Amino acid sequence: MSAPSPAPKLPVSLVANPRLSSWIKFTGEGRVAISPGKVEIGQGIVTALAQIAADELDVDITRIEMVRASTATSPNEGVTSGSLSIQQSGRALRHVGAEVRQHFLAAASERLGVDASLLVINDGVISGPGNVRTSYWELAHDVLLDDDATAGAKAKSVAKRTVAGHSVQRVDIPDKVFARPRFIHDCVLPGLLHGRVLRPDISGAKLIALDETATRAVPDLVAIVRDGGFAGVVANSEAAAEVALKALRKGVNWSAGEPLPDEDDLAGFLKSQPVETTVINTRTAASTKKAARTLRRQYTRPYIAHASIAPSCAMAQWDGDHVHVWTHSQGIYLLRADLAIVLELPAENIVVEHMEGAGCYGHNAADDVALDAVLLAKAADGRPVRVQWSRHDEMSHAPFGAAMAIEIEADLDADNEIVGWCHEIWSNGHTARPGRAAQPALLAASEIANPYPRMISTNPPAANGGGGDRNSVPLYDLPDWTITSHRLLTMPVRTSALRTLGAQGNVFAIESLLDEIAAVRGEDPIAFRLRHLRDERAKDVIRAAARRAAWKPEKRTSIGHGVAFARYKNTGAYCAAIAEIEGTDDIRVKRLKLAVDVGEAINPDGVINQIEGGAIQAASWVLKERVRFDRTRMTSTSWTDYPILTFSEVPAVDVEIIQRPEIEPVGAGEAAHGPVTAAIANAVYDCLGVRVRDLPITRDKIIAAMELAS
Amino acid sequence: MPTIQFQLNGTAVAVDADPDQTLLDVLRGRLGITGAHFGCGAGECGACHVMVDGRAMASCDMPMWSVADRDVVTLEGLGTVEQPHPLQRAFISEQAMQCGYCVSGILISAAALLKRNPSPTEAEVRAALDRNLCRCGSHNRMVRAVLRAASEMATS
Numbered sequence: 001m002s003a004p005s006p007a008p009k010l011p012v013s014l015v016a017n018p019r020l021s022s023w024i025k026f027t028g029e030g031r032v033a034i035s036p037g038k039v040e041i042g043q044g045i046v047t048a049l050a051q052i053a054a055d056e057l058d059v060d061i062t063r064i065e066m067v068r069a070s071t072a073t074s075p076n077e078g079v080t081s082g083s084l085s086i087q088q089s090g091r092a093l094r095h096v097g098a099e100v101r102q103h104f105l106a107a108a109s110e111r112l113g114v115d116a117s118l119l120v121i122n123d124g125v126i127s128g129p130g131n132v133r134t135s136y137w138e139l140a141h142d143v144l145l146d147d148d149a150t151a152g153a154k155a156k157s158v159a160k161r162t163v164a165g166h167s168v169q170r171v172d173i174p175d176k177v178f179a180r181p182r183f184i185h186d187c188v189l190p191g192l193l194h195g196r197v198l199r200p201d202i203s204g205a206k207l208i209a210l211d212e213t214a215t216r217a218v219p220d221l222v223a224i225v226r227d228g229g230f231a232g233v234v235a236n237s238e239a240a241a242e243v244a245l246k247a248l249r250k251g252v253n254w255s256a257g258e259p260l261p262d263e264d265d266l267a268g269f270l271k272s273q274p275v276e277t278t279v280i281n282t283r284t285a286a287s288t289k290k291a292a293r294t295l296r297r298q299y300t301r302p303y304i305a306h307a308s309i310a311p312s313c314a315m316a317q318w319d320g321d322h323v324h325v326w327t328h329s330q331g332i333y334l335l336r337a338d339l340a341i342v343l344e345l346p347a348e349n350i351v352v353e354h355m356e357g358a359g360c361y362g363h364n365a366a367d368d369v370a371l372d373a374v375l376l377a378k379a380a381d382g383r384p385v386r387v388q389w390s391r392h393d394e395m396s397h398a399p400f401g402a403a404m405a406i407e408i409e410a411d412l413d414a415d416n417e418i419v420g421w422c423h424e425i426w427s428n429g430h431t432a433r434p435g436r437a438a439q440p441a442l443l444a445a446s447e448i449a450n451p452y453p454r455m456i457s458t459n460p461p462a463a464n465g466g467g468g469d470r471n472s473v474p475l476y477d478l479p480d481w482t483i484t485s486h487r488l489l490t491m492p493v494r495t496s497a498l499r500t501l502g503a504q505g506n507v508f509a510i511e512s513l514l515d516e517i518a519a520v521r522g523e524d525p526i527a528f529r530l531r532h533l534r535d536e537r538a539k540d541v542i543r544a545a546a547r548r549a550a551w552k553p554e555k556r557t558s559i560g561h562g563v564a565f566a567r568y569k570n571t572g573a574y575c576a577a578i579a580e581i582e583g584t585d586d587i588r589v590k591r592l593k594l595a596v597d598v599g600e601a602i603n604p605d606g607v608i609n610q611i612e613g614g615a616i617q618a619a620s621w622v623l624k625e626r627v628r629f630d631r632t633r634m635t636s637t638s639w640t641d642y643p644i645l646t647f648s649e650v651p652a653v654d655v656e657i658i659q660r661p662e663i664e665p666v667g668a669g670e671a672a673h674g675p676v677t678a679a680i681a682n683a684v685y686d687c688l689g690v691r692v693r694d695l696p697i698t699r700d701k702i703i704a705a706m707e708l709a710s
Numbered sequence: 711m712p713t714i715q716f717q718l719n720g721t722a723v724a725v726d727a728d729p730d731q732t733l734l735d736v737l738r739g740r741l742g743i744t745g746a747h748f749g750c751g752a753g754e755c756g757a758c759h760v761m762v763d764g765r766a767m768a769s770c771d772m773p774m775w776s777v778a779d780r781d782v783v784t785l786e787g788l789g790t791v792e793q794p795h796p797l798q799r800a801f802i803s804e805q806a807m808q809c810g811y812c813v814s815g816i817l818i819s820a821a822a823l824l825k826r827n828p829s830p831t832e833a834e835v836r837a838a839l840d841r842n843l844c845r846c847g848s849h850n851r852m853v854r855a856v857l858r859a860a861s862e863m864a865t866s
Binding site: 041042044169174176177178181183185186188237238307309356357358359388390605610612614615616617620638640645646647648650652653 | 731735738739742744745747748749750751752754755757784785786789790791794798801802805807808809810811812813814817833835836837839840842843844845846847848849850851852853
């Protein structure tokens with residue numbers, strides 16, 4: 001007798017939320033309500049999920065209504081981050097769809113007296129031989145979806161899918177071009193009041209004393225709220241709230257703050273702090289080849305702002321000891337957990353409901369402003385209060401992507417082949433998201449009368465892709481390596497999750513040094529990479545990008561080309577990028593050619609959109625972006641001081657998808673940043689003959705690198 | 711407070727407003743017009759662009775006194791689902807956004823461009839949109855959408 005085959009596994013989101021009816025409901029006249037726990041942040045996820053559900057249920061996608069996530073009704077899928085939504089929510093919905101379909105086929109079989117195998121479903125109508133028919137909606141009263149998902153359901157085969165795998169138009173776009181309110185910023189609740197919170201310019205300063213006299217005289221003021229060092233105003237209109245905040249600011253006394261590092265020596269700062277050191281990965285060569293020489297290089301990236309176009313916004317309304325919160329947070333349940341700690345309330349007393357905000361690209365102030373609204377709404381007598389941060393607050397108090405210093409030592413043998421590789425990272429942790437610790441991560445929690453200490457950022461475990469160490473283990477087949485991560489235990493500049501966490505920095509470092517070694521060897525950088533890769537999917541994206549760029553274009557004055565590759569988190573999407581730049585001492589990125597493999601691309605145009613967007617955002621980071629500060633305060637608090645790439649500056653972007661419909665899909669949102677960063681740096685070398693290892697690559701950095709080289 | 715009169719999306723409106731209050735505040739806070747978005751409050755990002763006498767301008771730092779007797783068009787006045795502006799159709803066809811928060815201001819800048827230059831080159835489109843920031847990186851799709859709308863308007 002053969003051993004029983006292992007039980008098939010449920011997708012993780014279904015293990016956590018097994019009840020079928022929490023995902024899918026047949027409602028009203030021919031509608032299907034789909035309730036994912038993941039949220040729309042401009043990445044098109046709700047459309048991709050609708051496609052998956054439409055396919056499995058055999059209903060037209062226009063019948064599907066995507067329900068906004070709320071802790072009152074939605075499955076708990078943690079946080080919408082890490083390019084995991086398609087993997088987690090998509091797999092769960094595909095599974096639930098298949099199982100729900102089976103339930104309905106069984107019920108239809110009974111009602112129609114026809115064997116289930118003879119029934120077909122077409123746009124929700126279930127029919128069989130002899131012109132018998134019923135529908136999901138006719139049967140909905142009989143088919144209770146109150147049972148839990150089982151591992152047995154089998155999703156459609158690839159060949160039978162008609163919606164997933166095709167470029168369907170996004171469901172949210174018409175509202176956005178026709179000015180139908182969809183953003184939280186545009187939502188007006190009955191009796192809505194407006195709040196603003198007072199925060200210091202000086203970093204780490206605390207409120208010592210507040211004279212409220214002038215503020216009390218502001219017309220339309222509803223309340224001044226004070227809770228320890230947290231202070232804010234509530235007014236009848238946004239304009240009045242702004243006037244009141246201005247008045248309040250005149251009456252405040254702040255303590256001296258905490259010193260900030262030297263913005264011109266981030267590596268020196270990062271390497272001088274107390275750290276927690278983790279050896280991420282080691283590999284030992286079977287036979288030790290002698291190193292003839294060692295290349296030792298340091299790469300740095302600055303703090304980078306999320307810099308969402310919309311300032312963070314939230315609304316809150318109290319009813320006795322219950323509070324309802326509207327938020328554009330990426331993690332409604334996690335935000336609720338932190339709110340429960342701060343408010344000392346059971347989580348059941350708090351409903352957190354998602355509404356769309358602008359793209360956030362990670363953990364910005366979305367969660368912070370929700371607590372601000374909750375605290376201010378306490379003084380609103382049951383009326384809802386809307387709080388919106390200023391651009392200045394967004395650029396000085398929201399978390400930033402962590403600065404990084406990365407050192408790589410590559411041992412080369414007499415033939416300049418790599419025989420040893422030592423990669424060390426110094427950085428603050430890359431996440432301090434709410435809901436994951438015994439203490440809250442929300443800004444106002446460190447300001448109230450019984451304050452919580454400010455959370456020091458940590459790194460997700462390597463099994464989840466790591467943080468500062470993300471993508472630090474080479475995908476290349478090098479014989480010997482040691483990868484070490486040093487996480488800072490101090491945090492003068494607040495950091496948390498920014499798109500790709502540490503991957504952008506690590507890929508920049510690895511791919512820059514590989515390029516340098518290929519150049520030392522006089523070997524083509526693509527041939528060099530292909531020679532060190534074993535994974536055919538990796539090689540395929542590199543070859544595809546090379547083909548698209550007609551690698552290697554003939555050398556021309558003032559034009560350079562560079563290539564780079566990574567597989568995001570070493571488990572996600574494969575992406576290769578080739579950059580074409582133009583320049584002498586200042587550079588312009590003219591063109592980016594990318595090839596990407598996400599397995600099954602549910603919505604190919606959506607994948608291309610994400611890769612294009614990621615490539616352009618990465619180009620902006622590389623060419624322009626750097627959070628600025630002096631020793632006491634943030635100074636890049638406007639778009640003038642924190643410029644990003646403009647329409648005239650963005651490169652042409654060309655994306656090829658390698659479709660692999662038989663392979664489980666993975667997310668695309670973070671695949672391009674690392675490869676594009678390194679491809680631009682390598683193109684700078686090709687063009688100008690200098691290696692810039694300190695981001696951003698500005699005119700000054702290029703001149704400095706030229707002086708160093710001469 | 712003085713009464714300030716102006717045209718809004720083709721209709722005459724009169725608002726009692728502090729002359730120093732911004733147009734964006736009045737649109738969003740008083741008139742329920744949410745198409746124009748707040749982004750920075752300093753005229754640097756373009757999310758709040760509206761057309762004033764046919765020109766795209768930031769409404770977040772435009773005082774009400776300067777709006778008197780002028781013709782203001784917001785995204786709400788550009789077109790409707792039943793009668794869309796070619797730009798609105800083109801932005802859907804090209805799927806020209808990710809989050810879309812900046813799009814209302816960009817549609818206005820593009821509409822103002824096509825009014826004064828019905829057949830712009832790609833470089834002219836980019837230059838016209840340079841005062842609008844997009845953080846998601848949807849620039850090239852938006853440029854394609856504007857060019858598509860222009861060619862559609864030329865042939866219709």
